[in-house]
Amino acid sequence: MDICVSGNEIIPNITTHQELKETSxxxxxxxxxxxxxxxxxxxxxxxxxxxxxxxxxxxxxLRYRSDNKMYSIITxxxxxxxxxxxxxxxxxxxxxxxxxxxxxxxxxxxxxxxxxxxxxxxxxxxxxAGVIHKTEVIDLREVAGLRTNSQEVGLIFSSKDIDPKYSEMFDADGLPFIGRKVCQDDPVCSYIDLTKNETKYHKYKSSEPAFIYDVKVLGNGTDKEIQRVAITYLIRRDPxxxxxxxxxxxxxxxxxxxxxxxxxxxxxxxxxxxxxxxxxxxxxxxxxxxxxxxxxxxxxxxxxxxxxxxxxxxxxxxxxxxxxxxxxxxxxxxxxxxxxxxxxxxxxxxxxxxxxxxxxxxxLRHMVGDKYQVRSTGPIDQITHQPVKGRKRAGGIRFGEMERDSLLAHGTTFLLQDRLFNNSDKTLVHMCKKCGSIISPYLSKLKDNSENQVEFWTCKTCDSPENIVKVAIPFVLQYLVSELASVNIKVKFSAS
Ligand SMILES: [Zn+2]
Missing domain, CATH: 2.40.270.10 (DNA-directed RNA polymerase, subunit 2, domain 6)
Incomplete structure (x- = not known):
């Protein structure tokens, strides 16, 4: 078998095949x-x-679609x-x-x-210039926390008894007007809790302003009341x-x-x-x-x-x-x-x-608006007391070992301490200088001469409050010492 690309490459009696195009x-x-x-x-x-x-x-x-997120350029x-x-x-x-x-x-x-x-x-x-079409599905069955279809939902979309300041925002069915602008924490739709007779609101969560692009009522046609809607937002994204x-x-x-x-x-x-x-x-x-x-x-x-x-x-x-x-x-x-x-x-x-x-x-669809991450102080991990990770949770950006090595190489020790200690899991603990333990000191109470309660720290093993000092350590160190104590390993600190 012999294949050629263009017609002038054909060798008679040898060439059997030819490419359709050079770009095939x-x-x-x-x-x-x-x-x-x-x-x-x-x-x-x-x-x-x-x-x-x-x-x-x-x-x-897009008018008829309900994609979770769709990017498009408008010019x-x-x-x-x-x-x-x-x-x-x-x-x-x-x-x-x-x-x-x-x-x-x-x-x-x-x-x-x-x-x-x-x-x-x-x-x-x-x-x-570009826009994002984002769709949110609001299901009253989910709002009520129901799993089975047989249960009565007890919630209906309605704008009855809504707060007068929201009166311009909803139609009679409690759903938003198309074209309305929504900002963070603005109510998107209102519904009534029939058991408590309360009007509640579903709020727009993003910090980015959006416009109501479309509202679709979802259902199988047999439901008496609307219980599921898809709301599409239009978000502007100028460069x-x-x-x-x-x-x-x-x-x-x-x-x-x-x-x-x-x-x-x-x-x-x-x-x-x-x-x-x-x-x-x-x-x-x-x-x-x-x-x-x-x-x-x-x-x-x-x-x-x-x-x-x-x-x-x-x-x-x-x-x-x-x-x-x-x-x-x-x-x-x-x-x-x-x-x-x-x-x-x-x-x-x-x-x-x-x-x-x-x-x-x-x-390209990578935009800073979706990626930037900032944190001054914020949520910390329950176990390590270090900042949590993740943009959504207002977490920090990991300062890893390579970053640590870089600061060490530069000799910027104060910055290193600032990142890894002061702005991380710095904790003040009581330590007994005599036995070198950070878990033996405990808060003790005594009554003084005038019957007032006096609190002071004392060492459980040495039975004396004399050698107690306050030291700043990373919280994970205290956590490690406690974990080791749980498996019968004693950790002793010395001053030298
Ligand atoms: Zn002690």
Whole structure:
């Protein structure tokens, strides 16, 4: 069996099979990458990974759906540079990004290491604006804590006897009006406890304001009263500092600053970039495909064309950069895609020519709003008295052994003590200096001459209060000593 790729490779009487296309070996996602044959292969693989994390157009029937969480972008565009597979799979019906004017420039320090500066005015005009559709199911059977279907629920949705301050919030059925804004702890719906004749409210828990997008009544049609509803919230997610973006070449970036438009560099034509991309992102990653896309996007925008970026269409005899370079020259631009830029801060011309063009950028669903974690003081673990972990519980971020080693290496001992002791499980305990025990001292009471109760600490084993001192130790140490005592192991502390 002999397989060839293109027709001119056929050897008569030997070749038995031919590939349908040069791109047949690529997956659906890989076939969306523009000029992948110009990229280093790991970048194409990263691109495929990131394509699964986009905040695109997941569905056109969101109005009728009740997904737990659905991300979508609300100002998508059709890419100016795309492959034939993009059209074949009709991706324009499910667009996921925008054609951004990208300048490859190191401007201020805010674009170091995969950070990128976004034009604030672009953001305000709707650049990469997104929303989340989140659905919450409220089941009165669950609220009442019932397991079996036969039991009477005793709760019904109703706005009867509601607090007058909530009167604008509910319809007669106790369910919210569509389009209403809800903030943290606002009541979403009201229901009546028939046994106690009390009106109760289900509250909106998230700290992020939302709008009531849809209310669906769930049931089998035989229930007398509504007992189960699905409420869909619409949450706005404009791009903010810390949100993640990527282009189709595996080049991801975190927005580090929403730069005021008037302080952004601008071209002779007055074009102000949407994104500033740091040039250090190119040498080690070698995403030449992105450079070609920049040229193609720019020439496509000028000539009113959509360029085909299917792999293996250019060759050594038909060079991509030359093709697009000539198109750029044809509309008065530099062959190499570079332009003179002017500082937005002082208006002076930048000395270096800047590579600028249009690249299709995609918003990824990782947003700081869902990830940031802060804690001053808060909940602690019942056993260890150390801060709990977990963002939801207002817990801390683990300061592990590698972090400890780092502080040790830096000699920052006070910071080390602050993290691992003062802000963790510092406890004051009583210790007997004579027997070296922290579990033998106990609080004793005596009556003095005037019959007043006097409390003092004394050692149970030495039977004397003379050697008792107060020491600060981590609570887990006391816990360890107690646990060891439970298996008959004595722990003795000495001063030296
Ligand atoms: Zn003692």
């Amino acid at each position: 070996f690529l997956s659906v996602l890989a076939r969306q990458i523009p000029y992948p044959d110009f990229n280093q292969s790991p970048r194409n693989m990263y691109s495929c990974q990131m394509a699964k994390q986009t905040m695109g157009t997941a569905s056109h029937t 998508p565009q059709s890419p100016l540079v795309r492959t034939t597979a993009y059209d074949h799979y009709q991706f324009d019906k499910y667009p996921l990004g925008t054609n951004a004017v990208v300048a490859v420039i190191s401007y201020t320090g805010y674009d170091m290491e995969d950070a990128m500066i976004i034009n604030k005015a672009s953001m305000e005009r709707g650049f990469q 903010i500092i810390g949100d993640k973006f990527a282009n189709r070449h595996g080049q991801k970036g975190i927005c580090s600053f929403l730069w005021p438009q008037e302080n952004m560099p601008f071209t002779e034509n007055g074009i102000i970039p949407d994104i500033l991309f740091n040039p250090h992102g190119f040498p080690s990653r070698m995403t030449i495909g992105q450079m070609i896309e920049t040229l193609a996007g720019k020439s496509g925008a000028m000539h009113g064309l959509v360029h085909d970026s299917t792999p293996f269409t250019f060759s050594e005899d038909n060079v991509a950069s030359d093709y697009y370079g000539k198109l750029l020259e044809g509309c008065g631009f530099n062959y190499y895609g570079t332009e003179r830029l002017y500082s937005g801060v002082d208006g002076r011309r930048l000395e270096a020519k800047i590579f600028i063009g249009i690249v299709y950028y995609i918003r």
